[in-house]
Amino acid sequence: MKDLIKEYKAALTETKRSLAASTDEGEMKTYRSMISDLEYAIEWMETERQPTARRDMDRRSYYQRTVFTTLEVLDALSSKYHVPEPDPHGVNENELDLLEYAMSTLTDKEREIFITVVGHNVSFSKCAALHGVAKGTIQTHIVRARKKIAQKVAELKSGERRYADVG
DSSP, X not given: OHHHHHHXXXXXXXXXXXXXXXXXXXXXXXXXXXXHHHHHHHHHHHHTSOTTOOSOGGGSOHHHHOOOOOHHHHHHHHHHSOOSSOOTTOOOHHHHHHHHHHTTTSOHHHHHHHIIIIISOOOHHHHHHHHTSOHHHHHHHHHHHHHHHHHHXXXXXXXXXXXXXXX
């Protein structure tokens, strides 16, 4: 890597000399662009980090960089790749409708935390670190979400939504 950095620095020096000797405006613009690119690459190689990164994203753990998504995005991605064999544990359209109905009363934050903890099997501590809140806050959101979902399931069982066969 040290040899590569030396080569880039030598190329930078030569490009700066060519810029100083140039009189054509178009050529000078090209040299300035090359100098900018070379300086960027050298800084990246020397620091082993992206030069414009301000928040140390590259130093965060996998869970801190992970962005959880909605069902619509996952559906859009899965429709792009056709799977010939049906998943025996998959969810059909009716079951998906029931899930959406059961989770419809959750706030966005409750839904995100519930999916993170229950769906992705992330611990309360890791989920709290992901969302930047206390572990107790995560537990409270989960308890509220479970109560709301239980109320919706009770509505389904009572036949209020014409799904009396759910059980």
